[in-house]
Amino acid sequence: MTRQARFLILLGPLLLLLVAAxxxxxxxxMRWSVTLPEPGLGQYRTALTDPLVLGVIWRTLRICALVTVCAVLGAYAITLVWVRGSPGWRLFAELAILIPFWISVxxxxxxxxxLLSNRGLINTWLQSLGILSEPLALVRNxxxxxxxxxxFLIPFAAFPLASAIRSVDERVLLAARGMGASRARVFWQVFVPMTAPGILGAALVVFVFSLGFFVTPALLGGGRSxxxxxxxxxxxxxSPDWGLAAAISMIMMIAVxxxxxxxxxxxRRGTGI
Structure with a gap:
């Protein structure tokens, strides 16, 4: 048996699983989107012209983009501590990244x-201190x-960022410092561009994951977002309207x-790959 045949035999179960799943x-x-309730592209036409559907799609993309920016920024900060901090801070950052994986969504x-509800810890604490007279609307929005x-997504963004930060050549940073650049300039003009592949990877992971979120928006949005x-x-x-649901799914998949x-x-054009 050739090496290629053995490779295909070992890879076969995984390919079958991916096909089935x-x-x-x-x-x-795809079939439902063009056959339910009747054959044709009517469901796509409805999805692309219905103000309700278009509003939800736009809200989803807007929130996911905002979540991506915030999660990547937060993950970048904590990953810097995880990779380049002192041993104590590294342990703290590592626990902060890994422990959330043990807690369900x-x-x-x-x-x-x-924490955030009208009678939650934050509003209750601020009102008891006299800072607020009325609770802040922190949930159901x-x-x-x-x-x-x-x-939820910061830990997922930390791993591609950690890989990129660990691959930074310290000699380049020392050379920049030796040329008279300040620490801030070295960070923004040398360090951050060198970790750009990790930033892009983290952003893609977070954005794709956030598009499929259901439990968190349903509970914290309260049906209003x-x-x-x-x-x-x-x-x-x-409803049910399986054809329209399938058409919306296909539109989102194609757009993403x-x-x-x-x-x-x-x-690739920017990095020359």
Whole structure:
């Protein structure tokens, strides 16, 4: 048996799993989008002209972009401590990154409800100190959704950033310092550009993950900041309108795929890969 044949035999189960888990459902959704409730492209026309659907798609992209920026910035700061800090701070940062993986998304969402609700810890504390007379609206709006999603996604952004930060050549930084550049200038003009691949990778991971969020926006948004995943859920299980849900899914997949292709092309052009 040749080496290539052994490789295909070992890889076969994984390929079958991927086909069963991803390709078959994808083809099913594609078929529903053009066959339910009747054959044609009517559901795509509805999805692209319905103000409600367009509003939800725009809100989803806007919130996901904001979450991506905030999560990558937060992850960059904590990853710097994790990779380049003192041993004590490294341990603290590592625990801060790894412990959230042991806590379910539902538990985290309820935790933020306990903190941010009108009778939550933050509003109660601020009112007891006399800083506020009325509670702040921190949940059941976009602010609560963004906070919950950023908290969940920061650990996922930390790993590609850690890889990029560890690969930075210290000699380049020392050379920049030797040429008279300040620490701030070395950081912004040398260090950050050298970690650009990690920033891009973290941003792509966070953005793609955030598009499929359901539990966190549903709980912290309170039905007032509906995202695409929640809209698809209601169209499948509550309306029901499976054809429109499938069409919305396909539109989002095509839009995100095209966006990722453009971003990757621009990144390769900028890095010369």
């Amino acid at each position: 991803y390709l078959v459902p994808f083809l099913g959704i 539902l538990t985290r969402a309820f935790g933020w409800l306990a 976009e602010f609560g959704v963004v906070v919950g999603m950023v908290h 509906v995202l695409v995943a929640e809209l698809i859920y209601t169209r499948v299980l509550q 795929g095209g966006l990722l292709v453009v971003i990757l092309k621009q990144a």
